Amino acid sequence: MRYSKQKIFRLFKLIEFPIMFLAVIAFYFQWVLLGLFTVLLMGIQSCLYSPSKYGLLRDIGGEKGLAFGNGVLETMAFLGILSGTVFASLISDHYSFYLVTALFLSFALLGYVTTTNIRVKELEIEKQNDTSINPFKFFIQSYQFAKKHPHINTGILGVSIFWLLGGILQMNLVIHCTKTLQASNTVTGIVMATAAVGIAAGCTVAGKISRSKVNTRLIFVGLSGMTVFLLGIVIFNPPIVICAMLIFLIAFMGGLFEVPCLTLVQQANIGRKLGDMLAYMNLTIFIFVLIGCGIFAVITQFFSDNSIVVFAVLSGICLGTLLYFWKINRREEFKILNLL
Numbered sequence: 001m002r003y004s005k006q007k008i009f010r011l012f013k014l015i016e017f018p019i020m021f022l023a024v025i026a027f028y029f030q031w032v033l034l035g036l037f038t039v040l041l042m043g044i045q046s047c048l049y050s051p052s053k054y055g056l057l058r059d060i061g062g063e064k065g066l067a068f069g070n071g072v073l074e075t076m077a078f079l080g081i082l083s084g085t086v087f088a089s090l091i092s093d094h095y096s097f098y099l100v101t102a103l104f105l106s107f108a109l110l111g112y113v114t115t116t117n118i119r120v121k122e123l124e125i126e127k128q129n130d131t132s133i134n135p136f137k138f139f140i141q142s143y144q145f146a147k148k149h150p151h152i153n154t155g156i157l158g159v160s161i162f163w164l165l166g167g168i169l170q171m172n173l174v175i176h177c178t179k180t181l182q183a184s185n186t187v188t189g190i191v192m193a194t195a196a197v198g199i200a201a202g203c204t205v206a207g208k209i210s211r212s213k214v215n216t217r218l219i220f221v222g223l224s225g226m227t228v229f230l231l232g233i234v235i236f237n238p239p240i241v242i243c244a245m246l247i248f249l250i251a252f253m254g255g256l257f258e259v260p261c262l263t264l265v266q267q268a269n270i271g272r273k274l275g276d277m278l279a280y281m282n283l284t285i286f287i288f289v290l291i292g293c294g295i296f297a298v299i300t301q302f303f304s305d306n307s308i309v310v311f312a313v314l315s316g317i318c319l320g321t322l323l324y325f326w327k328i329n330r331r332e333e334f335k336i337l338n339l340l
Contacts, residue, residue: 019042022038023038054278199255205252220326223319223321230318
């Protein structure tokens with residue numbers, strides 16, 4: 001990474017203000033296309049500062065604090081998603097342009113003020129960096145670099161599969177709750193919120209259990225749990241209350257699975273190159289999310305929106321991933337790191 005992570009983080013949180021002003025204009029004039037463009041800008045902005053955000057964890061807590069820091073960060077992220085979903089539903093029923101404007105600008109201000117209070121000593125900034133800005137070349141370069149360092153690609157694969165599973169699960173819950181279980185939109189929203197709470201809880205527990213090390217046992221526990229609970233839905237197709245409990249457990253196990261995978265990437269001793277690896281991880285995640293959307297589209301098209309089939313495919317992906325990590329664990333170089 002060529003630039004200070006703190007400065008990058010602060011800069012892109014500052015850029016959030018003009019983006020929010022565009023959102024305010026879109027809401028005032030009810031311009032849908034401008035609103036969609038604003039969402040696109042927010043996504044790009046988040047991608048640009050995400051590597052710095054995750055990279056700062058190591059500077060703040062050191063290598064020993066990575067697992068716990070990842071657990072806390074992921075917990076807060078999913079709690080933010082949950083609270084945002086709930087408040088958005090409430091605000092939509094009591095819409096006020098001035099309330100929406102105040103919230104947009106307040107959150108932008110809060111985010112910027114928070115970044116200005118980050119005080120850490122970073123590694124020396126690289127003077128020379130041959131990283132390409134071409135996304136295809138960057139991906140290839142990053143993959144080749146990661147191959148030379150133990151477990152970076154493995155960790156990135158695990159995190160990417162987590163997001164693939166989460167994306168498919170979220171889309172499938174809408175179909176399963178409304179069509180298969182004949183639940184209302186409100187109940188469907190509650191079940192989806194249950195999933196967010198489950199992931200947050202799983203990330204919290206993973207962070208507390210891991211503390212100062214990469215606890216890769218949690219990868220096997222999480223994948224095994226997701227496989228079993230998904231099969232529970234496939235075999236028994238339980239009513240809405242039990243289904244919500246199983247969704248919580250699936251999401252909880254997903255949180256246990258993601259945190260050690262993410263920490264595997266961040267614990268690599270590669271200096272400022274960690275920023276490039278985190279950007280490479282984000283790019284891989286989005287590729288897997290797109291793949292997940294394609295898988296979901298194909299299944300629902302050929303099986304007439306059969307949500308049970310989707311759950312079965314998800315359990316198969318979990319099982320396949322579990323077998324892959326089991327194979328990795330059998331390799332001697334994996335055991336040398338004393339991660340287990």
